[in-house]
Amino acid sequence: MTEDKSSPVPGEARTADVRPAPQADPAPLGLAGFALTTLLLSIINTNLLKETGAIVPVLGLAAFYGGIAQFVAGLFEFRRGNTFGATAFASYGAFWMSYWWIVTHVATAGDVHNAIGLYLLGWGIFTAYMGVAALRTTLAVLGVFVLLTITYILLAIGEFQGGAPPHIWTEVGGWFGIATGLVAWYASAAAVINDSHARTVLPTGPRGPERTRAVRG
Numbered sequence: 001m002t003e004d005k006s007s008p009v010p011g012e013a014r015t016a017d018v019r020p021a022p023q024a025d026p027a028p029l030g031l032a033g034f035a036l037t038t039l040l041l042s043i044i045n046t047n048l049l050k051e052t053g054a055i056v057p058v059l060g061l062a063a064f065y066g067g068i069a070q071f072v073a074g075l076f077e078f079r080r081g082n083t084f085g086a087t088a089f090a091s092y093g094a095f096w097m098s099y100w101w102i103v104t105h106v107a108t109a110g111d112v113h114n115a116i117g118l119y120l121l122g123w124g125i126f127t128a129y130m131g132v133a134a135l136r137t138t139l140a141v142l143g144v145f146v147l148l149t150i151t152y153i154l155l156a157i158g159e160f161q162g163g164a165p166p167h168i169w170t171e172v173g174g175w176f177g178i179a180t181g182l183v184a185w186y187a188s189a190a191a192v193i194n195d196s197h198a199r200t201v202l203p204t205g206p207r208g209p210e211r212t213r214a215v216r217g
Helices: 027-045 055-080 083-106 113-136 139-160 168-197 208-216
Strands: none
Touching: 027 055, 027 083, 027 139, 027 168, 055 083, 083 113, 113 139, 139 168
């Protein structure tokens, strides 16, 4: 057997360094893509922005930033072994891509407000049980899921009431959507800024078990 001359100890073979390379956290990207797309659509839902073409930038964001970028963040969460993050980001990335497809085809589909209501209600149910899982995350992330569940339910009710022009339930859902987007944006900003400064600059609240301990004293 030939001796490994590169080994620091004579007669011993060099042991390969099998430590995994450090990976960036994909969560801030996923949260940012979700936040901006949600904010712009929610402003339209509140009926504050009445431009006839206002939906066009939303569709661009839904396809690429809220959609593809967020979906990719979910795939990287799979690689990191984060079941919650992977399920959330991949699912909401797919939501935004499906939203883009639906809106671009709805003009030729006829009356679909009840079907869209069911679509939104289904996402509300999904978000609700993800909210239960979010109890083990930070307070900021939990806030996103609580607000988003309410948003989906209100938007679903608005669709069941007849859809466009925006029903009062849709407008209220838009305001909750704005709150959802802002909290998601804060969570994204906190993750990026805290990581780059290597300390807590923007607090996100304690994680689930820490909140429980705090309550118990």
